[in-house]
Amino acid sequence: xxxxxxxxxxxxxxxxxxxxxxxxxxxxxxxxxxxxxxxxxxxxxxxxxxxxxxxxxxxxxxxxxxxxxxxxxxxxxxxxxxxxxxxxxxxxxxxxxxxxxxxxxxxxxxxxxxxxxxxxxxxxxxxxxxxxxxxxxxxxxxxxxxxxxxxxxxxxxxxxxxxxxxxxxxxxxxxxxxxxxxxxxxxxxxxxxxxxxxxxxxxxxxxxxxxxxxxxxxxxxxxxxxxxxxxxxxxxxxxxxxxxxxxxxxxxxxxxxxxxxxxxxxxxxxxxxxxxxxxxxxxxxxxxxxxxxxxxxxxxxxxxxxxxxxxxxxxxxxxxxxxxxxxxxxxxxxxxxxxxxxxxxxxxxxxxxxxxxxxxxxxxxxxxxxxxxxxxxxxxxxxxxx
Numbered sequence: 001x002x003x004x005x006x007x008x009x010x011x012x013x014x015x016x017x018x019x020x021x022x023x024x025x026x027x028x029x030x031x032x033x034x035x036x037x038x039x040x041x042x043x044x045x046x047x048x049x050x051x052x053x054x055x056x057x058x059x060x061x062x063x064x065x066x067x068x069x070x071x072x073x074x075x076x077x078x079x080x081x082x083x084x085x086x087x088x089x090x091x092x093x094x095x096x097x098x099x100x101x102x103x104x105x106x107x108x109x110x111x112x113x114x115x116x117x118x119x120x121x122x123x124x125x126x127x128x129x130x131x132x133x134x135x136x137x138x139x140x141x142x143x144x145x146x147x148x149x150x151x152x153x154x155x156x157x158x159x160x161x162x163x164x165x166x167x168x169x170x171x172x173x174x175x176x177x178x179x180x181x182x183x184x185x186x187x188x189x190x191x192x193x194x195x196x197x198x199x200x201x202x203x204x205x206x207x208x209x210x211x212x213x214x215x216x217x218x219x220x221x222x223x224x225x226x227x228x229x230x231x232x233x234x235x236x237x238x239x240x241x242x243x244x245x246x247x248x249x250x251x252x253x254x255x256x257x258x259x260x261x262x263x264x265x266x267x268x269x270x271x272x273x274x275x276x277x278x279x280x281x282x283x284x285x286x287x288x289x290x291x292x293x294x295x296x297x298x299x300x301x302x303x304x305x306x307x308x309x310x311x312x313x314x315x316x317x318x319x320x321x322x323x324x325x326x327x328x329x330x331x332x333x334x335x336x337x338x339x340x341x342x343x344x345x346x347x348x349x350x351x352x353x354x355x356x357x358x359x360x361x362x363x364x365x366x367x368x369x370x371x372x373x374x375x376x377x378x379x380x381x382x383x384x385x386x
Contacts, residue, residue, distance in 0.1 A: 002133055002154070004033050005299035006126060011037060013122030013301065014097035018090035021113055024126035025233035025258055026104040026174060029154045033126060034072050034100050041100060042066045045074035052078055059085040070098040076112075077103045083116040090120050104178065105231055122301070127233075128152035128259055130295040131381075144365060144380045145272040148288050151261015167265030171195065178232045190216060194225050198235060198255060199266035203283035205252040206237060226255075233258050238290065241307035241320050243353075250310040256287045263287065285334035285380075289363050290319055292383060293330075315348050323386060327355055330384060331375075333364040338377060346375045 010033075014020050022030050035043055042065060046052045055062040059082045063071065076082060086099050101121075103109040113121055129152040134140055139157050141147050149163060150156060156166050175188055175195075194215040201211065212222030229235040237253035257263040263284060269275050275284065290306075297304040305322035309329070319330040331345045346360040360375035361384050370377035378384055 001032075001036075002129060002137055002139070002157070004029065004126070005130060005133055005295075006124060006301070007033065007037060009299070009301040010122070010124055013124075014038075014100075016096060017120060017122040018093070018095055018097070019086060019099045019101060019117055019121040020097060021101045021103075021109065021117075021121050021123045022126055023103050023105075023109050023124075023233070025128065025153075026178065027153055027155055027170065028126050028128045028233070030102045030104070030126050031074055032154070034074075034102060038070065038072060038097070038100055040067060040069035042071045043074070044071065046078040046082075047075045055079040055082050060088075063089055066098075070095070070100065072100040072102065074102045075104065076101040077105045077109050080112050083112040087116045087120065090117075104233065124301060125298045125303075127291070127295050127298060129154060129157065130299065131292055132296075143272065144285065144288065145275045148260040148284050149264050149269060149272040149275050151259045151264070153259060153261065156261065163261050163265060164270055167262050170262065171266070174232060174234065179228050191225060194222070195229065195234070196266045198226070198229065199257065199263045200280070201255055202257060202263050202280060203254060203286045205250065206255040207252070234262070238306065238308050238319075241309040241317075250312065254308055256290060258291060260284050260288050260291070282334045285365060286318055286332045289330075289332045289380070289383060293319065293321070296386065309349065315345065315352075317345055317349050321384075321386065326359065327353070328359050328361065328384070328386070329355060329375075330361045330363055333362065336365040338362075338364060338366055338368055338370075343372075343374045350374070 010020060022034060024030050044051045046055060056079050063085055073082065090099060113123065131147055151163060155161060156163065171192070175192055179191065197211050197214055206226065208219050208222040208226070212219050215222065235255060235257050237255055239253050240251050242251065264275060267280055269278055275281060294304060294306065307320040308318055309320055310316040317329040318332040321328040321330065329346060329349050331342060333342050342362050342364060346362070349355060350357050350360060357373065357375050362375055362377045363380065363383050365380050367379035367381065368377055369379060369382060
């Protein structure tokens with residue numbers, strides 16, 4: 001079993017808060033992790049119709065069934081009223097780590113947590129495996145294309161499922177089980193086409209008018225469907241950095257997928273070798289680096305302040321990480337040979353913003369590790385450690 005890097009922080013906060021919340025994509029390993037970390041807790045899933053009915057009819061009695069150590073409630077968002085009862089029980093018992101709530105619908109979970117459990121809950125996001133978690137296992141790859149194509153969902157590795165077999169079934173299940181429960185989608189085929197169109201715009205500015213037109217829906221529907229994909233941890237948007245180094249900057253977010261294997265599948269990529277010659281190679285490599293950076297923070301229980309920056313004439317920084325007010329600009333290049341042109345974006349940004357070049361990085365498809373006058377170089381396997 002692959003050890004999850006987030007475990008230490010979850011156990012630490014379980015000694016501080018009465019409630020632990022763990023959200024993330026379906027099949028990212030949430031259930032496996034919490035059952036491993038809290039083996040003496042009662043486990044129930046509200047996807048089970050019997051448990052869901054019992055929880056709705058009598059939430060208080062439902063919670064009383066827990067063992068002395070506590071209870072794990074999986075897919076807790078299916079019974080929203082249970083959060084208020086968890087609050088009452090947590091306040092009455094004042095027992096650390098008693099309740100563990102899991103869910104694959106992030107916004108629905110967070111809405112209820114904000115309403116009922118503020119100040120009582122340690123909040124975590126569990127994404128699929130990180131590259132670092134696989135580093136010392138049998139699943140380690142030598143080429144970045146293998147990671148991007150295969151993705152990081154645990155079942156792909158645990159059961160040795162070929163990505164072309166896994167991801168089409170994953171997206172079909174997501175659409176029919178999760179998306180339909182949030183909103184009434186009359187034509188699932190149109191929605192699936194919308195998801196494929198999103199994959200084709202990985203790493204690009206999200207233009208809801210354009211993508212809605214191509215999908216055959218209006219702007220409002222395109223915006224709502226994007227929100228559904230965000231709620232279910234399928235995609236996320238990276239916001240632009242708004243500080244006015246000059247006044248004419250791009251203010252539209254960029255679109256990425258939480259898992260590159262899913263994006264590859266939606267793009268029809270059938271192998272890692274095909275990926276290396278695909279038009280989306282650079283965008284998928286960028287997606288890969290950004291998500292691995294986010295995992296680094298999430299696994300420490302930190303919600304990072306991350307952005308991109310672009311001005312109206314095309315000067316751009318792929319990723320800006322703000323740590324305590326200090327900016328770390330990162331340029332991401334899929335090429336395997338280091339080139340002087342890789343530094344142009346960093347040089348322009350540092351001159352414009354006054355940023356210290358020592359805080360800037362190039363992450364590229366090669367392996368060199370360098371400290372340079374205009375910024376630092378990190379190979380794809382090493383990336384940037386904060």
